[in-house]
Amino acid sequence: MTTATPATPAMSSSHRAAARTAEAVVSTRRRKPLDPFRMVAFVILAVLAVAWLVPVLWAVLTSFKSEAEAAALPVRIIPEGGFTLDAYIQTLSSSMVPRWAWNSLLTSTLVTVITVAISALAGYALSRLRFAGRNVITMLIVASIMIPGQILIVPLFQLMLSLNLVDTYWGIVLPQVVAAPMVFILKKFFDQIPIELEEAALMDGASRLKIFWSIILPLSRPILGAVSIFVFIGAWNNFLWPFIVVNDANLMTLPTGLQTVISAYGIQYAQNMAQAVLAALPLIVVFLFFQRQIIKGIATTGIAGQ
Amino acid sequence: MTTAEGLTPTTTPASGTAHLAEGRRRRRRSDTLRGWIYCSPFLIAFGLFLIWPTVYGLWMSFTGTSLAGTNTEFVGLTNWIEALGDPNVWSSLGNTAWFTILSTIPLVLVALILAVLVNIGLPGQWFWRLSFFMPFLLASTVVSQFWVWMLNPQLGLVNTALGWFGIEGKAWLQDPSTAMIAVVVTTVWWTVGFNFLLYLAALQNIPEQLYEAASLDGAGRWRQFVSITVPQLAPTTVLVLVLQLLASLKVFDQIYQMTGGGPGGSTRPVLLYIYEVGFTGYRLGYASAISYIFFFLIILISVAYMVISSRRSVKA
Numbered sequence: 001m002t003t004a005t006p007a008t009p010a011m012s013s014s015h016r017a018a019a020r021t022a023e024a025v026v027s028t029r030r031r032k033p034l035d036p037f038r039m040v041a042f043v044i045l046a047v048l049a050v051a052w053l054v055p056v057l058w059a060v061l062t063s064f065k066s067e068a069e070a071a072a073l074p075v076r077i078i079p080e081g082g083f084t085l086d087a088y089i090q091t092l093s094s095s096m097v098p099r100w101a102w103n104s105l106l107t108s109t110l111v112t113v114i115t116v117a118i119s120a121l122a123g124y125a126l127s128r129l130r131f132a133g134r135n136v137i138t139m140l141i142v143a144s145i146m147i148p149g150q151i152l153i154v155p156l157f158q159l160m161l162s163l164n165l166v167d168t169y170w171g172i173v174l175p176q177v178v179a180a181p182m183v184f185i186l187k188k189f190f191d192q193i194p195i196e197l198e199e200a201a202l203m204d205g206a207s208r209l210k211i212f213w214s215i216i217l218p219l220s221r222p223i224l225g226a227v228s229i230f231v232f233i234g235a236w237n238n239f240l241w242p243f244i245v246v247n248d249a250n251l252m253t254l255p256t257g258l259q260t261v262i263s264a265y266g267i268q269y270a271q272n273m274a275q276a277v278l279a280a281l282p283l284i285v286v287f288l289f290f291q292r293q294i295i296k297g298i299a300t301t302g303i304a305g306q
Numbered sequence: 307m308t309t310a311e312g313l314t315p316t317t318t319p320a321s322g323t324a325h326l327a328e329g330r331r332r333r334r335r336s337d338t339l340r341g342w343i344y345c346s347p348f349l350i351a352f353g354l355f356l357i358w359p360t361v362y363g364l365w366m367s368f369t370g371t372s373l374a375g376t377n378t379e380f381v382g383l384t385n386w387i388e389a390l391g392d393p394n395v396w397s398s399l400g401n402t403a404w405f406t407i408l409s410t411i412p413l414v415l416v417a418l419i420l421a422v423l424v425n426i427g428l429p430g431q432w433f434w435r436l437s438f439f440m441p442f443l444l445a446s447t448v449v450s451q452f453w454v455w456m457l458n459p460q461l462g463l464v465n466t467a468l469g470w471f472g473i474e475g476k477a478w479l480q481d482p483s484t485a486m487i488a489v490v491v492t493t494v495w496w497t498v499g500f501n502f503l504l505y506l507a508a509l510q511n512i513p514e515q516l517y518e519a520a521s522l523d524g525a526g527r528w529r530q531f532v533s534i535t536v537p538q539l540a541p542t543t544v545l546v547l548v549l550q551l552l553a554s555l556k557v558f559d560q561i562y563q564m565t566g567g568g569p570g571g572s573t574r575p576v577l578l579y580i581y582e583v584g585f586t587g588y589r590l591g592y593a594s595a596i597s598y599i600f601f602f603l604i605i606l607i608s609v610a611y612m613v614i615s616s617r618r619s620v621k622a
Contacts, residue, residue: 037527038426038428041423041426041428042428044423045423045424045428045434048420048423048437048438049433049434049437049438050437052437052438052441052495053437054456054463055452055453055456055463055495056440056441056452058452058455058456058463059451059452059455062455070461071461073460073461074466075460075461075462075463075466117347118347118348118351119348121344121345121347121348122344122345122347122348122349124344125340125341125344125345126341126345129337129340129341129344130337130341131337131338131339131340131341131342132338133338133341133342134341137345137349140352140357141352144352144356144357146604146605146608147356147360147601148552148555148556148601148604149356150556150558150577151363151577151580151597151598151600151601152356152359152360152363152597153580153581153584154363154366154580154584154590154593154594154597155358155359155360155362155363155366155594156355156359157584157585157590158362158366158371158590159354159355159358159359159362174351174354174355175355177351177355178348178351178352178355178356180352180356183348208340233443236445237443237444237445237446239445239446239447239558239559240558240559240577244581244585254445254447255445255446255447255448256447258445258447258448258451259447259563269455269461272451272455273451273452273455275451276447276448276451276452279445279447279448280443280444280445280448283443283444284440284443287436287440287443288436291432291435291436295435295439295503298500298503299503299504299506299507
């Protein structure tokens with residue numbers, strides 16, 4: 001049995017196995033004729049899947065009602081006065097949702113780019129360079145995975161105060177770029193790239209940085225994609241830290257901004273739902289287009305990282 | 307890399323070896339410098355945003371620091387003693403534990419059931435994955451909005467639907483006896499997709515031959531599930547369970563957004579209490595002490611897990 005903490009080398013479910021597994025997740029196409037067992041399973045699955053979609057559908061439905069109809073009793077599924085785009089027009093024209101969406105996009109992109117860059121560079125050094133202190137660094141990184149980041153909000157906020165980063169984009173971004181598990185995942189992937197490729201390039205006089213850039217990174221595209229997806233989703237949806245470090249409404253991300261709206265105008269149901277739907281939309285659209293890659297990325301990172 | 311340049315096939319064996327050894331030595335020295343340089347961007351961020359706050363937080367727990375940064379004098383164990391005697395600390399730790407138990411069990415079982423059902427290979431694969439996994443992509447705020455609206459006592463779909471069957475609904479989130487359950491249901495809906503994916507991946511890694519052999523031996527579907535699927539999934543179950551326990555212990559977002567910890571503190575998890583003490587009560591030193599008590603409990607659980615799993619692997 002493999003242990004689940006990244007701390008032990010024994011657990012390293014080989015990365016290739018994880019990738020193969022993840023590939024399998026997206027590519028099963030087993031079509032067999034419907035026997036009674038499969039029909040029952042199909043019905044159960046269909047009921048569950050619809051049940052899972054109901055909260056989303058209910059929110060979407062509400063967002064297309066007028067405020068009066070959304071708050072009208074008795075509750076009607078289909079509004080008497082028909083559907084309207086009012087809530088969306090209101091939200092997009094006079095609320096800060098577009099601004100927050102931009103802030104989310106900007107900060108999440110920065111978090112992703114920086115995290116992947118510094119983790120890949122460190123992962124490469126730990127994988128390929130034999131240097132004094134390497135084992136200490138590896139142990140430190142692995143041990144740090146035990147620290148739950150959430151308990152650090154208090155000292156981290158103090159640190160941000162003294163760095164003058166409270167209420168800034170960098171204040172949101174910087175503490176999120178430390179992702180010890182990602183360093184580990186990338187290191188494990190680099191470990192499996194044949195060393196001969198690199199030695200040949202070294203012989204030809206290529207510099208390490210050049211090798212990293214033009215040999216290692218191109219070969220690592222799948223894992224870099226997986227890690228990026230994982231980090232981006234985490235940053236896009238992060239609530240606690242942006243909520244602590246930003247008070248200026250102009251700098252809020254979507255999750256934190258929406259929270260202030262709920263507390264401020266709790267009674268505008270249709271608009272609340274329109275905002276939530278708009279906030280959910282970007283990732284859902286991205287998911288619909290890149291379902292395979294995203295599921296693969298999550299499965300790979302989720303398995304290999306843990 | 308400059309050291310390898312002199313290595314040409316024309317060098318005599320003797321000088322070649324010397325050259326090689328010297329090159330290796332030089333390379334090792336330059337590797338040390340290079341290694342630290344390559345690691346430094348990560349290490350700087352790591353030290354500044356993870357190690358330093360961890361150390362500084364421990365120091366703060368021995369001071370009377372307030373949000374304004376005043377009163378930083380050393381107060382010894384005062385905060386710790388106060389925290390251990392604070393009924394809110396214990397009740398919020400209790401709520402955290404209760405939430406963890408209530409959420410982890412369905413989050414593992416439901417994920418397993420969904421994965422097994424989807425893995426049968428029925429048509430509509432993309433639709434099943436979309437339905438069960440999509441909520442995982444939503445921000446906590448969006449999820450909370452959706453469910454507060456679903457559970458709205460007068461206007462929500464849940465009570466409306468119960469009304470169709472003549473059942474009178476409740477104010478789920480405002481009633482201390484149901485608020486936690488409502489939060490747990492929301493959490494299961496939101497995050498089961500991740501565990502579902504891990505299980506699905508594991509299921510598809512089980513060799514098909516095992517099932518073929520079993521059905522040749524006359525084992526039925528249930529028997530195959532119990533004797534092949536469940537044991538083969540054991541490592542994944544341990545993984546999912548541990549990840550889920552650690553994730554559930556850190557609950558904050560959806561509870562803060564849905565109930566604010568209420569009614570009457572009945573859903574308040576420890577992280578929310580830390581937030582309240584530190585950021586609305588301005589007592590950062592005291593909040594740090596509570597954080598560390600929580601941290602030590604998490605470490606205890608992790609160590610206990612490691613001891614148990616290493617003992618089990620020794621036995622195996």
